[in-house]
Amino acid sequence: MAETVNLGMIGLGARAETLLATLYELRQKNIEVTAICDTNPARIQRINEIFEERKLPLPAAYTDYRELIKSDAVDAVLIPTSWNSHLKIAEEAMANGKYAGIEVGGASSVDELWHLVHAAESTGVSCMMLENVCYGRNELMALNLVRKGLFGELIHCCCGYEHDLSEMARLDNRREREMHNYKRCGDLYPTHGIGPIAKILRINRGNRFVSLTSTASKGRGFMLEAERSGRGQVFYNQGDIVTTVIKCANGETITMTHGVSLPRPYSRDCRVQGTLGIWVEDTKGVYIEGISPKYEKLDVAGNPYTVHEWTPIDELYEKYDHPIWKKFRQEIIGGHGGMDALVLQAFCDAVRTRTAPPIDVYDCAAWMALTCLSEQSIACGSMPIPIPDFTNGKWIEERPLCTGVWSLDEVCD
Numbered sequence: 421m422a423e424t425v426n427l428g429m430i431g432l433g434a435r436a437e438t439l440l441a442t443l444y445e446l447r448q449k450n451i452e453v454t455a456i457c458d459t460n461p462a463r464i465q466r467i468n469e470i471f472e473e474r475k476l477p478l479p480a481a482y483t484d485y486r487e488l489i490k491s492d493a494v495d496a497v498l499i500p501t502s503w504n505s506h507l508k509i510a511e512e513a514m515a516n517g518k519y520a521g522i523e524v525g526g527a528s529s530v531d532e533l534w535h536l537v538h539a540a541e542s543t544g545v546s547c548m549m550l551e552n553v554c555y556g557r558n559e560l561m562a563l564n565l566v567r568k569g570l571f572g573e574l575i576h577c578c579c580g581y582e583h584d585l586s587e588m589a590r591l592d593n594r595r596e597r598e599m600h601n602y603k604r605c606g607d608l609y610p611t612h613g614i615g616p617i618a619k620i621l622r623i624n625r626g627n628r629f630v631s632l633t634s635t636a637s638k639g640r641g642f643m644l645e646a647e648r649s650g651r652g653q654v655f656y657n658q659g660d661i662v663t664t665v666i667k668c669a670n671g672e673t674i675t676m677t678h679g680v681s682l683p684r685p686y687s688r689d690c691r692v693q694g695t696l697g698i699w700v701e702d703t704k705g706v707y708i709e710g711i712s713p714k715y716e717k718l719d720v721a722g723n724p725y726t727v728h729e730w731t732p733i734d735e736l737y738e739k740y741d742h743p744i745w746k747k748f749r750q751e752i753i754g755g756h757g758g759m760d761a762l763v764l765q766a767f768c769d770a771v772r773t774r775t776a777p778p779i780d781v782y783d784c785a786a787w788m789a790l791t792c793l794s795e796q797s798i799a800c801g802s803m804p805i806p807i808p809d810f811t812n813g814k815w816i817e818e819r820p821l822c823t824g825v826w827s828l829d830e831v832c833d
């Protein structure tokens with residue numbers, strides 16, 4: 421029987437409730453929540469009620485995270501707090517010997533990311549970004565297809581976060597995230613998109629992000645929603661669409677889109693393209709030379725031309741589903757189509773075995789840095805901005821790969 425992992429949950433908002441629902445389903449995997457913390461006592465009360473409804477023993481409760489991270493009752497902490505507080509809490513948790521699971525978001529400065537890196541290096545304790553999308557079924561299948569060489573040599577990728585969240589500008593619905601969009605202009609939420617792409621491109625393990633440029637469109641979506649709700653005219657700094665182009669050391673380019681204020685269906689806008697094949701999320705298809713349909717046709721003048729057709733992605737699951745999903749699809753549990761349960765188990769297994777997590781401090785720093793660097797680029801008229809090498813040169817060497825069932829570097833059965 422696996423050793424029990426005792427977790428502390430810091431930040432008890434909407435995300436914490438989803439995580440707790442998934443963790444409740446994961447109790448048979450020996451994962452317990454033994455401590456909770458929020459600066460707002462009403463949130464503690466709400467979470468205690470959930471524990472009572474589920475007939476679970478009440479966790480130790482704190483309003484100051486510095487007390488929770490000192491507690492022997494927890495082996496690790498999950499940090500679904502608001503964006504500006506993640507990194508400081510993670511840094512202090514590691515200094516107290518606790519693995520830190522950081523919820524997604526972008527950094528405010530490169531400086532706070534260096535603090536995080538130095539905390540992990542000096543304490544030998546790890547942190548992991550809880551980037552659930554890295555465990556998405558199609559993202560993992562794309563990783564599998566790439567590692568099997570079916571896309572050939574990678575050339576270009578796209579990703580993004582395109583989600584109509586304009587309702588947060590309404591009078592009665594204002595949240596911390598809205599303040600970021602009001603005051604800032606940049607890619608504020610890069611990691612759902614860039615996480616899987618960075619893993620596929622081996623960023624920090626033989627490759628790295630070198631530089632970026634970002635450009636923002638004008639912003640109208642939030643302003644219109646605020647007006648409709650009776651707030652009057654409110655001018656947001658955020659552009660409706662922020663487009664970032666990243667150049668990688670091995671020559672690939674990545675286009676990243678952030679758009680949260682215009683009406684549209686949700687998309688992470690994924691595309692992975694190499695010399696032999698391509699996956700485009702929004703087409704729900706892949707094209708792979710030698711596998712997908714390709715044939716000659718004649719145009720009206722009788723000249724031949726070649727037609728390439730998409731293969732629907734669900735036709736590939738049988739043969740190319742990632743091993744994690746081959747097993748997991750029998751018993752999908754938890755939030756976000758199962759991705760939450762997978763990322764939480766990956767984190768808890770690293771805690772249990774005191775090993776490096778599949779998304780480490782260098783990944784976390786490189787991905788979160790894109791937010792503040794995109795802001796800088798936009799502020800300077802789309803100027804190219806260098807992206808720091810948080811590994812201090814270790815990306816060049818073959819760093820030991822994180823292997824094992826949860827690996828996002830290799831595909832391990």
Ligand SMILES: NC(=O)c1ccc[n+]([C@@H]2O[C@H](COP(=O)([O-])OP(=O)(O)OC[C@H]3O[C@@H](n4cnc5c(N)ncnc54)[C@H](O)[C@@H]3O)[C@@H](O)[C@H]2O)c1
Pocket residue numbers: 430431432433434435436457458459460463483485499500501502503505523524525550551552595596756
């Ligand atoms: N991975 C995903 O799919 C996913 C989905 C939704 C949200 N998130 C992330 O989860 C995080 C939380 O989102 P949310 O919607 O629950 O936000 P929220 O604002 O509803 O909740 C945040 C909570 O943290 C508390 N808090 C803030 N600073 C604190 C501190 N220093 N100490 C203790 N508590 C503190 C607040 O009082 C609040 O209750 C964000 O980073 C968000 O990006 C991730």
